Amino acid sequence: MSTAQRTDVAVVGVGRMGRHHVRIYDELEQANLVAVVDQDEERAETVADEFGCKAYPSIEALLEHHPDIRAVSVAVPTNHHVAAAQPLLARRVACLIEKPLAPTVKDAKILADTAKAHHAVLQVGHTERFNPAIRAVATLNVTPRFIDVDRVSPMTFRSLDVGVVMDMMIHDLDIILMLVDSPIRKIDAAGVSVLGPHEDIASARIVFDTGCVANLTASRMSMKVERKMRLFSEQVYVSLDYQKRGGMMVRKTDNNMDALTAVREQISQGKDLSDLDYSSMIQIEELMMDLPPGEDDPLTAELTSFIKAAQTGQSPAVDADAGYAAVAAAERVIAAIRDHKWRGLDDPRLVIGHSD
Ligand SMILES: NC(=O)c1ccc[n+]([C@@H]2O[C@H](COP(=O)([O-])OP(=O)(O)OC[C@H]3O[C@@H](n4cnc5c(N)ncnc54)[C@H](O)[C@@H]3O)[C@@H](O)[C@H]2O)c1
Numbered sequence: 619m620s621t622a623q624r625t626d627v628a629v630v631g632v633g634r635m636g637r638h639h640v641r642i643y644d645e646l647e648q649a650n651l652v653a654v655v656d657q658d659e660e661r662a663e664t665v666a667d668e669f670g671c672k673a674y675p676s677i678e679a680l681l682e683h684h685p686d687i688r689a690v691s692v693a694v695p696t697n698h699h700v701a702a703a704q705p706l707l708a709r710r711v712a713c714l715i716e717k718p719l720a721p722t723v724k725d726a727k728i729l730a731d732t733a734k735a736h737h738a739v740l741q742v743g744h745t746e747r748f749n750p751a752i753r754a755v756a757t758l759n760v761t762p763r764f765i766d767v768d769r770v771s772p773m774t775f776r777s778l779d780v781g782v783v784m785d786m787m788i789h790d791l792d793i794i795l796m797l798v799d800s801p802i803r804k805i806d807a808a809g810v811s812v813l814g815p816h817e818d819i820a821s822a823r824i825v826f827d828t829g830c831v832a833n834l835t836a837s838r839m840s841m842k843v844e845r846k847m848r849l850f851s852e853q854v855y856v857s858l859d860y861q862k863r864g865g866m867m868v869r870k871t872d873n874n875m876d877a878l879t880a881v882r883e884q885i886s887q888g889k890d891l892s893d894l895d896y897s898s899m900i901q902i903e904e905l906m907m908d909l910p911p912g913e914d915d916p917l918t919a920e921l922t923s924f925i926k927a928a929q930t931g932q933s934p935a936v937d938a939d940a941g942y943a944a945v946a947a948a949e950r951v952i953a954a955i956r957d958h959k960w961r962g963l964d965d966p967r968l969v970i971g972h973s974d
Pocket residue numbers: 630631632633634635636655656657658661675676693694695696698701702716717718743744745776777785
């Protein structure tokens with residue numbers, strides 16, 4: 619791509635996540651990293667020195683020096699998303715706002731409305747949408763009936779401004795809403811706070827209008843990292859590992875249906891099948907996505923798609939409505955956790971031993 623087609627981009631908030639945005643923009647040939655912004659001026663200077671761009675302590679300073687900036691990543695803590703992104707969207711600057719879009723539905727609506735009113739591109743940083751395993755599932759056009767997700771990790775002492783539902787479960791809520799594509803009928807949930815005012819461990823059961831049931835577990839108090847999904851649908855069974863960016867599937871092929879018919883017949887005839895290896899009878903396929911170089915890294919693919927949306931003005935891959943829907947679902951899970959009644963337990967913190 620020629621230099622003329624490169625889009626000037628800045629990153630606001632260069633902590634743990636924002637620094638990854640900076641690193642990737644610096645490598646993308648479609649992007650021209652011009653500046654970083656952080657209220658921690660020393661941090662901004664350090665990152666700017668490393669990547670050869672300007673450092674500013676505020677968005678006002680960024681806009682003063684770069685009035686024509688067209689694309690910005692917003693990676694400040696979630697509670698600051700509105701303050702950071704609203705003035706940019708109001709200037710029609712395309713914004714990639716890290717997930718969750720906002721800490722509340724009210725704030726998410728402010729951002730979505732501002733983007734619509736000013737015809738600004740607003741993409742939400744639901745990075746898992748770009749995970750090759752999820753992209754492979756999305757191409758299968760599944761009609762999910764039952765979904766089971768576990769997302770657990772050790773405490774990092776980050777993102778404590780929100781609970782584990784807005785911090786971690788939101789990834790899976792976004793993916794499930796995309797795959798199920800149906801209104802939520804009912805949510806039951808339980809959660810416990812261990813370290814602060816917000817829940818650190820949560821378990822939710824979501825029933826959709828289609829009858830699909832999704833069970834989600836999220837913990838930031840675990841001893842291990844695990845991010846797995848199992849999905850049962852009309853067409854296929856899928857088991858995927860977000861971390862490994864891959865998985866397996868068993869499709870409703872003629873071969874597999876024949877194997878099932880044969881087993882059913884033998885069971886109906888009262889045969890002893892205890893020595894039968896069922897997994898050797900069915901065809902297990904690898905969940906694969908043929909992606910061009912670089913596209914297999916979810917964050918690189920996300921930032922590439924954002925720059926394209928900023929250049930063309932087209933609707934981004936994960937738009938404001940999707941970001942809003944995920945926050946709305948997360949808020950309902952949190953409300954269900956508050957409504958949940960424990961019996962015989964004075965302090966929910968006592969159950970911390972059950973976190974992994
Ligand atoms: N997509 C993902 O997988 C993923 C992973 C981790 C975090 N995140 C999201 O990224 C965001 C940032 O998280 P983090 O872990 O990088 O936080 P962090 O605390 O490491 O970094 C935030 C940075 O923003 C700066 N900052 C705070 N308020 C500011 C303001 N008003 N203006 C300018 N700078 C400001 C801070 O000084 C800090 O350097 C959160 O929304 C979080 O949910 C997304």
